[in-house]
Amino acid sequence: MSRLLTIGAAQQGPVAGDMPRSAVIERLIDLMRQGAEAGCDLIVFTEVALVPFFPHWHMTDESQIDAYFEHEMPSPETQPLFDEAARLGVGFHLGFAELTAEEGEIRRYNSSVLVGADGRIIGKYRKIHLPGYDRYQPGQPFQNLEKLYFRVGDLGFPTWRAFGGTVGMMICNDRRWPESYRMLALRGAELIVMGYNTPVHNPANPASGHLAGFHNHLSLQAGAYQNAVWVVAVAKAGVEEGVEQIGGTCVVAPTGQIVAQATTLEDELVIARCDLDLTQRLRRATLNFAAHRRIEHYDLISRRTGFGTPEGGDED
Ligand code: CDT
Numbered sequence: 277m278s279r280l281l282t283i284g285a286a287q288q289g290p291v292a293g294d295m296p297r298s299a300v301i302e303r304l305i306d307l308m309r310q311g312a313e314a315g316c317d318l319i320v321f322t323e324v325a326l327v328p329f330f331p332h333w334h335m336t337d338e339s340q341i342d343a344y345f346e347h348e349m350p351s352p353e354t355q356p357l358f359d360e361a362a363r364l365g366v367g368f369h370l371g372f373a374e375l376t377a378e379e380g381e382i383r384r385y386n387s388s389v390l391v392g393a394d395g396r397i398i399g400k401y402r403k404i405h406l407p408g409y410d411r412y413q414p415g416q417p418f419q420n421l422e423k424l425y426f427r428v429g430d431l432g433f434p435t436w437r438a439f440g441g442t443v444g445m446m447i448c449n450d451r452r453w454p455e456s457y458r459m460l461a462l463r464g465a466e467l468i469v470m471g472y473n474t475p476v477h478n479p480a481n482p483a484s485g486h487l488a489g490f491h492n493h494l495s496l497q498a499g500a501y502q503n504a505v506w507v508v509a510v511a512k513a514g515v516e517e518g519v520e521q522i523g524g525t526c527v528v529a530p531t532g533q534i535v536a537q538a539t540t541l542e543d544e545l546v547i548a549r550c551d552l553d554l555t556q557r558l559r560r561a562t563l564n565f566a567a568h569r570r571i572e573h574y575d576l577i578s579r580r581t582g583f584g585t586p587e588g589g590d591e592d
Contacts, residue, residue: 402429501532
């Protein structure tokens with residue numbers, strides 16, 4: 277049996293600071309139309325897709341900060357993307373900065389939505405692993421202030437029945453943590469979609485620049501294979517307001533193999549036909565969690581001996 281889903285991973289080139297949202301949305305609609313033309317069922321856009329990746333700059337003026345956030349989704353400005361999806365009959369994933377009033381206060385999250393082929397929102401995810409700092413870092417060529425601008429996501433790692441399978445979302449830094457994939461896989465995810473804004477140079481670890489692309493694919497391929505899940509990861513690529521970002525947008529099969537990959541650092545649609553049933557075949561074999569995963573044994577040695585706990589073997 278096969279359950280084929282054609283997915284377009286819509287890599288974005290840089291978004292200039294003075295580019296209006298309407299122009300960015302035109303670019304996304306163009307990629308969406310290319311996908312529809314090629315028979316895509318689902319288009320995956322990147323993290324914080326509508327504006328430049330503003331956590332790279334330190335800002336204190338609330339109104340300047342809020343201008344990067346979406347106050348509703350869809351909004352009059354983003355509605356054309358939803359309308360075009362419904363007209364074309366394709367679903368999409370969109371990352372955006374979310375500003376919301378909850379429990380009597382303004383809250384800001386790094387969020388994404390999954391939208392069906394009818395243009396309606398299926399589900400929302402809020403990024404859990406926020407990298408970087410909560411305050412200005414002097415002496416850095418650029419900042420990474422996600423902890424300043426966003427709260428930690430409070431929606432967990434949900435999955436949804438959609439597009440003929442079970443779908444979950446993560447956002448950028450989440451992909452470096454094995455538990456993100458495992459949580460989604462334990463909830464039945466057959467497809468994980470995500471966007472990322474990853475600088476080539478990490479000011480906190482300048483020596484690792486040459487490994488940025490390798491670590492991206494390493495995380496995605498390991499996560500896909502170890503959880504028998506399709507992974508679609510989409511970059512905002514190229515030099516954006518002076519910050520050089522990796523590309524490497526790709527679709528990874530549950531075998532861990534990259535089956536399609538971007539070749540540029542610009543707007544580029546990467547298309548792959550994904551058989552969701554491949555996840556089930558692998559989960560009946562090597563990656564059969566119920567048959568082979570032995571979580572109850574993982575901690576036995578620590579519990580019997582105390583060895584490997586923070587106290588070591590020093591007790592009694
Ligand atoms: N957007 C985001 O989460 N970026 C981080 C940069 C961390 S620096 C290695 C990422 O994990 O790609």
